Amino acid sequence: MATIKDVARMAGVSASTVSKYINGGHLRQENVESIRNAIDALDYRVNPFARSLKAQRSRSIGILLPDISAPFYGSVVMALDKCFREHGYHTLISCYGSNHGLERDNLSFLITNGIDGLIYIPEDLSADEFYELTGNFSIPTVQVDRIIQGVASDAVLVNNTDAVYQAVSLLVQRGHRRIAAITGPKSVFTAKERLVGYLRALSDHGILYDDALVISDENDFATGYRGFEALMAQLDRPTAIFTTNYDITIGLVTAAREQGVRIPEDLDIFGFDCVEICTMMKTPLPVVHQPEQEIGQTAAGYLIDRLEGYGGLPRTTRLECRIEPSGTI
Amino acid sequence: MATIKDVARMAGVSASTVSKYINGGHLRQENVESIRNAIDALDYRVNPFARSLKAQRSRSIGILLPDISAPFYGSVVMALDKCFREHGYHTLISCYGSNHGLERDNLSFLITNGIDGLIYIPEDLSADEFYELTGNFSIPTVQVDRIIQGVASDAVLVNNTDAVYQAVSLLVQRGHRRIAAITGPKSVFTAKERLVGYLRALSDHGILYDDALVISDENDFATGYRGFEALMAQLDRPTAIFTTNYDITIGLVTAAREQGVRIPEDLDIFGFDCVEICTMMKTPLPVVHQPEQEIGQTAAGYLIDRLEGYGGLPRTTRLECRIEPSGTI
DNA sequence: GCACAAACGCGAAACGTTTCGCGTATGCAC
DNA sequence: GTGCATACGCGAAACGTTTCGCGTTTGTGC
Numbered sequence A, B: 001m002a003t004i005k006d007v008a009r010m011a012g013v014s015a016s017t018v019s020k021y022i023n024g025g026h027l028r029q030e031n032v033e034s035i036r037n038a039i040d041a042l043d044y045r046v047n048p049f050a051r052s053l054k055a056q057r058s059r060s061i062g063i064l065l066p067d068i069s070a071p072f073y074g075s076v077v078m079a080l081d082k083c084f085r086e087h088g089y090h091t092l093i094s095c096y097g098s099n100h101g102l103e104r105d106n107l108s109f110l111i112t113n114g115i116d117g118l119i120y121i122p123e124d125l126s127a128d129e130f131y132e133l134t135g136n137f138s139i140p141t142v143q144v145d146r147i148i149q150g151v152a153s154d155a156v157l158v159n160n161t162d163a164v165y166q167a168v169s170l171l172v173q174r175g176h177r178r179i180a181a182i183t184g185p186k187s188v189f190t191a192k193e194r195l196v197g198y199l200r201a202l203s204d205h206g207i208l209y210d211d212a213l214v215i216s217d218e219n220d221f222a223t224g225y226r227g228f229e230a231l232m233a234q235l236d237r238p239t240a241i242f243t244t245n246y247d248i249t250i251g252l253v254t255a256a257r258e259q260g261v262r263i264p265e266d267l268d269i270f271g272f273d274c275v276e277i278c279t280m281m282k283t284p285l286p287v288v289h290q291p292e293q294e295i296g297q298t299a300a301g302y303l304i305d306r307l308e309g310y311g312g313l314p315r316t317t318r319l320e321c322r323i324e325p326s327g328t329i
Numbered sequence C: 001g002c003a004c005a006a007a008c009g010c011g012a013a014a015c016g017t018t019t020c021g022c023g024t025a026t027g028c029a030c
Numbered sequence D: 001g002t003g004c005a006t007a008c009g010c011g012a013a014a015c016g017t018t019t020c021g022c023g024t025t026t027g028t029g030c
Helices: A004-011 A015-022 A029-042 A048-055 A071-086 A100-112 A127-137 A160-173 A189-204 A221-232 A246-258 A275-279 A292-307 B004-011 B015-022 B029-042 B048-055 B071-086 B100-112 B127-134 B160-173 B189-204 B221-232 B246-258 B275-279 B292-307
Strands: A060-065 A090-095 A117-120 A141-144 A154-158 A179-183 A214-216 A240-243 A268-272 A287-289 A316-319 A322-324 B060-065 B090-095 B117-120 B141-144 B154-158 B179-183 B214-216 B240-243 B268-272 B287-289 B316-319 B322-324
Touching: A004 A015, A004 A029, A015 A029, A048 B048, A060 A071, A060 A100, A071 A090, A071 A292, A071 B071, A071 B090, A090 A100, A090 B071, A090 B090, A100 A127, A117 A292, A141 A292, A154 A160, A154 A292, A160 A179, A160 A189, A160 A240, A160 A268, A160 A287, A160 A322, A179 A189, A179 A221, A179 A246, A189 A214, A214 A221, A221 A240, A221 A246, A240 A246, A246 A268, A275 A287, A292 A316, B004 B015, B004 B029, B015 B029, B060 B071, B060 B100, B071 B090, B071 B292, B090 B100, B100 B127, B117 B292, B141 B292, B154 B160, B154 B292, B160 B179, B160 B189, B160 B240, B160 B268, B160 B287, B160 B322, B179 B189, B179 B221, B179 B246, B189 B214, B214 B221, B221 B240, B221 B246, B240 B246, B246 B268, B275 B287, B292 B316
Parallel strands: A060 A090, A060 A117, A117 A141, A141 A154, A154 A316, A179 A214, A179 A240, A240 A268, A268 A287, B060 B090, B060 B117, B117 B141, B141 B154, B154 B316, B179 B214, B179 B240, B240 B268, B268 B287
Antiparallel strands: A287 A322, B287 B322
């Protein structure tokens, strides 16, 4: 494995000149050429550890999230990865599986591994814990999708409340008065916000809230599947159901179909996230679609700004969701 | 940020003694204690770059794959990430989006970033290209899910042929003679193998192959959805359809349902991968289920063995898929 | 052809760790 | 109390890069 000294020797210059060449300095034309030749001949590559040690930065970005196998997160991470790579950063991905201890440990692990910046989808850490783990290292952070109350960092969120408000309002316009909701854990930021949109829409349309119509459990298939059964077992059934997550939506629709319940004739459903699946149906299921690409791009942009020295106050972006199919409203 | 020298000074020992402590050497009890105290007091953490520079290894593993947002890959990566973390490695994940140029670039990028080992789900690289990019660095590699012909590395695959053979045989046992298949691109390793299983099952049961019944396109929802339409538009329709991928399965089922085609009464379907969705249906859709956890664990184990010095011949494991729901056969 | 300014390249030091060989302290047996 | 073997800690060197200040070369204007 060739070093910068080997290149310098072969090119007949000093190591510092080669370094200057690599890092974009101005050199005499003849030196440029001989260095380029030497690098090619030796197949020289900069040693990233020596560089990081000296320069005190690694050009690596930590991404800490609950679960990379969830399609929404997967898509966001794809977008992040692409943006960072295009700017010469690489990504260290770490999943904590909605486990509090692991969320702590993996955050600590990323920091210990010398990340320059952090993309963080939090779940169960307090502001105190976050600062305890990161405070002394003051790593630029962008929170994505959710935020920890009391942590002042850049953040990229979606406008959960408005999106859900629109969706539920649409169901009202279609004539529904008994509209149920199946959501994820109430302790999670996004579930809370989405519930607020639901409540506000009901209230603005003069519909009384009935807590028998709201089911909060895990963000998974089973919650949607069993939620359907629980709601339909009631005497005064809902005529429409709104969901707040990909897996819940699929579980719900699957259960409805199995029971021979026609959508939307017998039961109206408004889904979340699974736009590819839902919009290709003959009678497309309307869904709230979060802009994964845009989320990733915005978050990566914020972080890169910070890494390049931007020192302004923390910024928060609320990206708008789209209702799909777009002609629905 | 405290260094090892600060710790040494505070503990009243030399830096080399602290290093010995950190790396598990044997020290006098009083030194152990004063060093531990100093580390706590200063919140000292090893600088990973200095360590990597000196020790010539980074404890980082590259994972190169097409698309992290696909649920199957996502699950495998979750398992890999967990195993490596438990052994003190972290993962550098890089997606190339089924793009040949990116597959090259990202491989090169990972190597340039000093990974100790590589987990690789290949698609479109030749053995020559692979060796050109990695040869001089001889990085321990485990190929997963697919392999490049001519690259001799450890590999973890599933027994695609047998799994599909079983699935198609099951359809035959149920009385089907016209069994269609919808698969991914024929150039991809897994699609090829799965097609072999399909052909062999037909042949073993004395069924003539009809190439109008085989559709090969992308591994996506649209392929399944349109595949249904194309197959059902034929004069001599299939009575059963077999798929080889998650998205294709969902597309196919969605299309069938929209047309009011009853499964399995009107059309029998055998799906792939989407076990969570399919087994929760009232009449569970049988699927081939790949053992994502086991794949990840086995691959991580192989790589860790190599990193710890194992020098045996390349090993290949073929893991068995399961037919779900398990009582199907 | 000379003087000066600008451009450019060089060497040394530093980043924070691990490793290696050597020297000192320790403990044991007599 | 002495001698020896062992255990332990120390200092120095090395990993490969970037950076900084200084000295040399180059070019320009007269």
